[in-house]
Amino acid sequence: MSTSNSLLKQGPLVQARYNDNNGITLAWNMEENIEAEAVYHSVLPELIESNSTLLDVQIDPAGAVFTRTVSPGRNYYHVKFTNGSISTINDRMIYTDGVINFRDMGGYLTEDGRTTRWGMLLRSADLHELSEQDLHTATALGIDWICDLRSDFEVASRPSPAIGHAINTNIPFMAEASPEEMQKIGHDLHAGYKAMILNTDKCALILNELLKEEQDTSLFHCAAGKDRTGVVCAVILLTLGVPQNVVIEDYELTNLAVEGLMQRFLSGSNKGYQKYMDQMPEFKGAIPEMMKAAFIQSALEAIEENYGSFDQYLKEGLGISAEQRTALQNKYLV
Structure with a gap:
């Protein structure tokens, strides 16, 4: 009979x-x-060997490198050790046919030794192309709140489908994101990122929404899930106490989705985005190096320049009290 992970000794911390x-x-x-004696792939958070796939990987004393297994929805890897213990790793990438750059911000260590909770803070590109199978996958995530950071124009061009019981709120994060504004930001992303993180009214609104008791699992997205979503998620992770270097690493994970994102944007079938691409000729015919750490660092520099520290940015810029920050940390950390 298979033994579930909950009945086994927890193995070493695996990153x-x-x-x-x-x-x-x-x-x-x-x-x-x-x-370590074996690595398994599973779509279940507990190791049940009969429902898991034993991976053919080379295991070294300190780790293993292999190609990720792609299955719809959530994926897990289980490392089995010779003392009988099991370490389970959530794959933060969530696989769907229609949503690009879909991932979980769980599992990040904070400066006080806690960890961001899995399954509560999600991020992605737009949701317009969710298939029927994708809708089942997204519904199973138990999303309570979807924060759509796109402009009215983008929402009208590529509307989002309803997902389970989730409340979908549109919070346009860059004015009306007109083609002219997109062109300006496209030419100077450093200035654009600074402007976004200094959009204190919207950042404060989002953090206050996260405090609401009825909203446990939240999904943040814009068009590509990289710029507006990147800034908002950086503010959230920093508020929770995730170190700045880890926040930058999370931001740069969008690099893994750049090819798919650019193929979508450059496709003539996506007429809404084609209007934007027509305004940004530097993107045509090539996939640029989109996700540079320097962009998000520009946003963090804007905090230092205008407030002196992130703590002061929260207090003076966003009006988030120490008690509210503690409440957010208690809710989203374990």
Whole structure:
């Protein structure tokens, strides 16, 4: 009879790092006389060997590198050690046919030693092309609130379908995001990122929404899930106490989705985005290096320049009290 993970000893802490070409690196700190003996893939958060796939991977003393297994929805990797313990790793990428750059912000260590909760803070590109299977996948995530950061023009061009019981709120994050505004930001993303993080009214509104008791699982998205979503998610993670270097690493994960995103934007079938691409000729015919750490660093520099520190930005810029920040951390950290 298979034994579930809940009845087994928890193994060593395993960290996952994502690589190009759909690769993943699992790394652990090995105790003496303990070795990893197998890695399994599963769509279940607990290891049930009869429902899991034993992966053919080379296991080294400190980790394993292999190609991620793509299954619809959530995926998990289970590392089995020689002492009988099991370590389970959530794949933060969520696989769907129609949504690009869909991922979970769980599992990040904070400066006080806690971890962001899995399954509560999600981010993605727009939801317009969700298939029927995708809708089942998204509904199973139990999303309570969808925060759509796109402009009215974008929402009208590519409306989102209803997902389960989720409340869909449109919070346009960059004025009306006209083609002219998109062109300006496209030419100077550093200035654009600074302007976005200093959009204090919208940032404060989003953090206050996250405080609401009825909203446990939230999904943030814009068109590509990279610029507006990147800034908003950086503010959220920093508020929770995730170190700045880790926030930048989360931001840069969009690099793994750039090719798919640009193919969507450059496709003539997406007429709404084609209007934007017509205003940005530098993107035509090539996939640029979109996600540079320097862009999000520009936003963080704007905080330092205008408020001196992130703590002061929260207090003076967003009006978030120490008590509210603690409440957010207690809700979204474990």
